[in-house]
Amino acid sequence: MVDDRDRGCPSRRAVLAGAGGVGVGALLTGCQTYGEATPAAPAPEAAGPAAGGSGAPAKPLATLADIPVGGGKIFAAQGVVLTQPAEGTIKAFSAKCTHQGCTVTAVRDGSIVCACHNSVFDIADGSVRSGPAGGPLPEAAVSVEGNSIRLA
Known part of the structure; x- marks a missing residue:
């Protein structure tokens, strides 16, 4: 019997780990902030x-x-x-x-x-x-x- 690793195929463990990484990435993308404000310019002060x-x-x-x-x-x-x-x-x-x-x-x-x-x-x-x-x-x-x- 030929082992899949001998043919250059990824192991079942590698495939599952990759799929889990994609899911975590998608989850974290949903948590990103958007429309963030740019820092406000300081208020102008009277020149004295x-x-x-x-x-x-x-x-x-x-x-x-x-x-x-x-x-x-x-x-x-x-x-x-x-x-x-x-x-x-x-x-x-x-x-x-x-x-x-x-x-x-x-x-x-x-x-x-x-x-x-x-x-x-x-x-x-x-x-x-x-x-x-x-x-x-x-x-x-x-x-x-x-x-x-x-x-x-």
Whole structure:
């Protein structure tokens, strides 16, 4: 009787080990993260004498008219979401979802939405309306001077 190994065929053990490796690889592929956010750029700061600037305030991020009442706007490059839950009330939150760090994708119907896994946050306080996010969006500091909104 001729042994299969003598003919260059793999052993039953090698075939089963290879099949198991393919299954583990497929399983781990399903666990990968996707839509990962790129690191947010640091917030611009007012240039002052300590920074070697002229002392002029930083350029406004937005005006009150740019942020719809009952809605908001995402500033991905600065890593913030500005909202106006009630007329004249400006709130700012991190644009990074607390579930897996994706940048939030929309502000609609009084909510901040992360399309990566459908987490929804309240525009007034950043609290989770529906998961899988387990924590609220952290607040960001802003100042409103006249009609201008600046990161603090």
